[in-house]
Amino acid sequence: MITFLSGGTGTPKLVRGARRHIPDHQISVIVNTAEDLWISGNHLSPDIDTLLYLFSGKLNTDTWWGIRGDSFHTHEEVKRLGIDEYIGIGDSDRALHIVRGELLRQGYSLTEATRILSSRMGIDASILPMTDEEVATLIRTGEGTIHFQEYWVKHRGTLPIQEVIRYAPTGPFASAEVINAIGRADLVIIGPSNPITSILPILECSGVVPALMDAFVIAVSPFIGDAPVSGPAAALMKARGLSPDSASTCSLYRDFCDLFVQDIRDPVPVPGSLRYDTLMIDPEKSAALAGALIEAGKKGKAGNTACS
């Protein structure tokens, strides 16, 4: 079994490739929930949604969010009627948010709600929210402290970041399912997701890092040189006092990382790293990278030496 730690773009591209090599029921994906929010009365979980749509074959892989070919009539009407719905939510996409909101209001945990939705969508993989507790990534800017989605989607990442804040009033604790998925895995893969907003929130859930130390873990860099392949990771790394590159990413994972993977184009080598073409511009590239990682995983033994 392979267990991934995932955000909503880089790692899902790798999961797409892994599905060419192993059946879905042998894949678990532990998913960041620090970007979740209630919006227009319904529950948006952006990274979980991407995985649900990926595994059910509906994902819009031009954007890596939402449903391919979705319409936006409700979104336009909601805005016309005066709600500042700053995230474009498709009509079919909204149906998922409505049902999840209802399940949560009925008292189901996020883990249970995701399992129910996965089953109704015919998904065999285990999609596991990192925690059932409330967690949010907030961004302190000169104009106040705002939710990460507001920073990235509403303001298009243009506001200077003063601080990245993780709001987690009750923990957070990893769910038992998450710890079990790491413990049972033959290989754990941290895909090329944003270290600050996608992977650190998972690592901050208590129980995750000790479990990873006992597992065989391969991590893939989302940076080539001093720039991410896409998204705001550079500004977020700098806000945490880190340089936006593979070496800093590796250092964040040093306590548990057994193999670190950098792109073949990255001009600044991290000692001991494996070099692959990590630019997953199509399903074949995703499959090739996933296949290489699976092969590397078969040879490896946990020693946590890659980034130390």
Ligand code: GDP
């Ligand atoms: P988010 O939740 O949408 O922010 O998505 P993730 O955190 O899962 O992924 C965002 C990160 O993926 C960015 O930092 C990108 O640099 C990285 N990324 C996206 N596509 C690729 C790719 O094909 N290869 C690599 N190496 N990184 C990628």
